[in-house]
Amino acid sequence: IYMYTLEILICACDACKTVTLHVPSKLDAEKFVGRVNLRECLKSANLIHSSDADFQVLEDGSVYTTNAVLFSSEKRHFTISLSNSENHEEKKMHVLLEHQTKIEALQQSHPKEKVLRRAKRRWAPIPCSMMENSLGPFPLFLQQIESDAAQNYTVYYSISGPGVDQAPLNLFYVERNTGNLFCTGPVDREQYPSFEIVAFAATPDGYHPEFPLPLLIRIEDENDNYPIFTNSTYIFTIAEHSRVGSTVGQVCATDKDEPGTLHTQLKYSILQQLPASPTLFFMNPTTGVITTTTSQLDREVLDKYQLKIKVQDMNGQHFGLQTTATCIICIEDVNDHLPTFTRPSYVASVEENTVDVEILRVSVEDKDLINTANWRANYTILKGNENGHFKIVTDPKTNEGVLCVVKPLNYEERQQLTLQIGVVNEAPYYRETTSRSAMSTATVTVNVKNQDEGPECSPPVQTVRIKENAPVNTKSPGYKAYNPDTQSSSDIRYKKINDPKGWITVDENTGSITTFRNLDREAESIRNGVYNVTILATDKVGRTCTGTLGIILEDVNDNGPVILKKTAIICKPTMSSTAIVAFDPDDPVNGPPFQFSLEEDSDADAQRVWALTKINDTAARLSNQNDLPFGPYTVRVRVTDRHGLSHTTPLNVIMCDCITENDCTFRGVPRTGTGEFRLGKWAILAILLGIALLFCILFTLVCGTAGAAKTPKAFPDDVTQQNLIVSNTEAPGDDKVYSANGFTTHTVGSAGAGACGTVGSGVIHAGQETIELVKGHQTLDSCRGGGQHTREPCGAGPVEVDRGRYTYSEWRSFTQPRLGEKVQLCNQDDGHEHAQDYVLTYSYEGQGSAAGSVGCCSERQEDDRLDFLDHLEPKFRTLAEACVKR
Known part of the structure; x- marks a missing residue:
């Protein structure tokens, strides 16, 4: 009998051993070859791979043929790779197939010895399946189990496992003599998707010529479950x-x-x-x-x-x-309906010298959902209340506007006032509109009625001093009025008519006050430490006057300094620190100078990553000492006032890839629109001014190399600011300033103060002339008619250009972003329209031109890149056509 020896050498593992198996010289496909104990080599192998495609290894160590194998040589080997993906442990098992001859002596007189001397072989697994919920007839024949030893010996078959001697019991059985496998009843796949049973083959004398056969019975699915x-x-x-x-x-x-x-x-x-x-x-x-x-x-x-x-x-x-x-x-619901007044005009009347009285109620209509922010109205007085006599509030129950008098009127001064009131919702309108176009308005005419003069409250505002947190029932002089006829206060009675927080009581006879609750100087609505109470003084016949008692609350150090701005942005390319400012609501005598420190219970690395440097009495600089990656960080900072009272504030510090804080803040805002991209007026002006500045720089570079004998050319300053400070590095020159058409120019070697500050940072060298882009802070009050806007300095590192060797596109990409923000905010009138002066674009003519560019009328237009002029607004078309040769 010719056999092959399958020798498995398990290496790189002390627990592994050499296993030898005997197989026939010819193996059919899906034939069981042998089994090895994989757990002895690698206990937790979850990936098993065979280097020979003719063999496959299962998880239990069983080796099967995938194709029919005929051994033509004496040796054949392959490798089994074992690995664990969790701990990345790997082992290799080398499999060697070796041909050998073995003669088995058969003893006719001792058949048992003959059987015992015979080598055991594996019988091939038999695929088996059945449909779930089968209707029978039962018992249902599934498969026949047959051993090769049955050709020469009497073999009895038996099975064990789930469905046989384990739950569910007696579902499968096998005929002892034939090996026929039967099922006794229907099976639900959703309960038992498969059964793994073991088949045994034994001779009558109890010898097992075959190893136990693992047999998988798969239950085929039937569509018997509803989704x-x-x-x-x-x-x-x-x-x-x-x-x-x-x-x-x-x-x-x-x-x-x-x-x-x-x-x-x-x-x-x-x-x-x-x-x-x-x-x-x-x-x-x-x-x-x-x-x-x-x-x-x-x-x-x-x-x-x-x-x-x-x-x-x-x-x-x-x-x-x-x-x-x-x-x-x-x-x-969204706020897609604006509130509208039910009437366009109203008339109201009020007696002079009265205060805190309701004189009118106005109503509005709104189709949005009731009792939501889209429906609730906010009223405001647009015109006619310059002296602060009135206020209008919303009644939360009826959504009406209640117009009240908060400052007494004088009939002798004015008998009639006209107010314009407006209304909007608490929630913003869902379409983008200006505030006036989204607001309904109405007119209110207030008639002032005359009344007999009563007691005189003079001066109208009187003050007393009380320490905050004073004990309850603390008494203090109050308000005093007098009878103008008798110049006496003996027959005048006092009553408070407006005590916003209910802090005091007023003595009816003397006007003195007694604290009813603890006073708090830092309470909401307290301005400059003064708490105002309105007092009504009444004489014998019922005539009255009103006055204000200002209670000056003397400060007690009961509040620690806090950092109001809880979020700080550090633009990592341009800076590694940020300034933090603390505020103490207490009086300055109980406030700065402040001491800043990192909280001890911060992260363990806080002292190493962050550092605090004092800037002044109320500010410090938070610096990043390590190169942290972009992202948010939490830093707890403790601020202590001059008397040792402190408060800890957790700061949200964002390390951001940006030039200015605005870049980081709005970078994530998605673009909106219909998909069509159009340049706005300010973007076009930015492009034109950037190209004009480029022309000035190139013109300077060319003229600076033409020779010292030529007259120095004057550089026009930036229209919005003197961004270009030109200096001659050969020798100091006289400062000369020339002004023409509103543009300020400086000759080479001069410098001047700009009207709008400076933008950018960096130095550009060309020949012997230096153009500095100075980094600074810019305020736009001098450039615009109204409002105050502050632009953060934006800048990059030094950029050096040697004799114009950079291309036009590189110059434009450097200058345009730095001038774009300036152009958008400067050179515009109150209506946010362009000024009459406008800047043309010029073409970069390259290195070596002795004469320089001649402007928009140059014949060399291949580098002009003026195709964007086709999209200008109508009032710029004529200018564009005059500057571009068609």
Whole structure:
């Protein structure tokens, strides 16, 4: 008998041993070869790979042939790789097939010895399966188990495992003599997807010529389970006027049938919408995501829709099983309706010298959802209240505007006043509009009535001093009025009519005050440490006057300094620190100088990563000592006032890749629009001014190298600021300033103060002339008619250009971003329109030109890049046509 020896050498493991198996010279496909104990070499191997495609190794160490193998040489070997993906441990097993001859002596007189001397062989596994929920007839024949030893010996078969002698019991049995395997009843795959039983073959005398055969009985799936929605009713919410394709929500269903088959391939759909027309929603058949098909959802028309949805297996085929559910979509309100006054004008009257009285109520109409921020009104007085006599507030119950008198009127000074009031919602209007166009207005005429003069409250404002946190029932002189006839205060009675916080009581006879609660100087609405109480003085006949008692609250150090700005941005390319400012609501005598320190309970590395440097009494600089990656960090800073009272503030420090803080703040804002990109007026002006500046720089470079005998050319300053400070490095020169048409120019060697500050940073060298872009802080009050705007300095590191060797595009990319922000804010009038002066673009003519550029009329236009002039506004078309040769 010719046999091969399968010798497995397990290396790199002390627990491994050499295993020798005997196999025939010819092996059929899917034939069992032998088994090795993989756990002895690598206990937790989860990846097993054979280097020879003709052999495969299972998790239990069984080696099978994948193809028919015929051994033509004496030796054949391959490698089994074992690895654990969790701890990255790897082992290798070298498999050697070696041919050898073995003669087995057969003893006729001793058959038992003959059987015992015979080498054991593996019998091949037999694929086996059955359908779930089979209708029989039972017992149902599944497979025949047959041993090769049955050709020469009497063999009895038996099985063991789940379904036999383990639960469920007696589901399978095998005929002892034939090896026929039967099933006694139907099986539910969802309960038992497979059975792993073991088959045995034995001779009548108890000898096992074969190793136990692992046999897998797989239960084939039947589509007997309906797909089930995770909820019987889904409730989703979406805002009205949402864009087309906005996600409403997602539904999900499960199916107990076998995954990866058509039995669990689900398809979603909408069966019905109530109301049916128009169709507003779409459901993705694969994911179950519901989206909008229109942007015309209007809560004021209908605030709720109901969908009947369906899920069906078999990929939605008509014979698939299906289930339905209900989906309710609620339309959320947005502020798409403006409040409007019910009347265009109102008339009210009030007696002079009265205060804190309601004189008028106005009402508005709003179709948005009641009692929401989209419906609640905010009233304001637009005109006519320059002296502060009136205020208007919203009644939260009725949403009406209540107009009150807060400062007494004098009939002798003015008998009638006209007010203009406006109203908006608490929530902003959902469309982008200006404040006036989104505001309804009305006119109120207030008639002032005359009354007899009563007691005189003079001076109208009187003050007393009380320490804050003074004990309750602390008494102090109060307000004093007098009778102008008798110049006496004996018959005058006092009453407080406005005590905002209810802190005091007023003695009726003397006007003195007594504290009713603890006083707090830093309380909300307290300005400059003064608490105002309005006092009403009444004489014998009932005539009155009102005065204000200002209680000066003397400060007590009861508040620690705090850092108001909780978020700090550090633009990593340009700076490694940020300034933090602390504020103490207490009086300055109990405030700065402050001491800044890192909190001890911060991160363990805080002292190493961050450092605090004092700038002045109220500010410090937080510096990053390590090269931290971009992202947010939390730094706890303790600030202590001069008397030792402190407060700890957690700062959110953002390391950002930006030039200015605004770049970091707005970089993540998505662009909006219809997909069409158009340059605005300020962007066009920025491009033109940037190209004009480029021309000036190139003109200077060319003229600086033409020779010392030529007259130095004057550089025009930046229109918005004197960004270019030109100096002659050969020798100091006289400062000369020339002004023409509103442009300030400096000759080479001069410098002047700009009208709008400076932008950028860096130095550009060309020949012997130096152009410095000075970094600084810019205030736009001098450039614009109204408002105050501050631009943060923006700058990059030094940029050196040697004799114009950089191209036009490189110069333009350097100068345009730094001048774009300036142009957008400067050179515009009160209406935010361009000034009459405008800057043309010039072409860069390259290195070596002795004469320099001649401007927009040059014949060399291949580098002008003026195609963007085709998109200018109409008032610039004539200028563009005059400067570009068609």
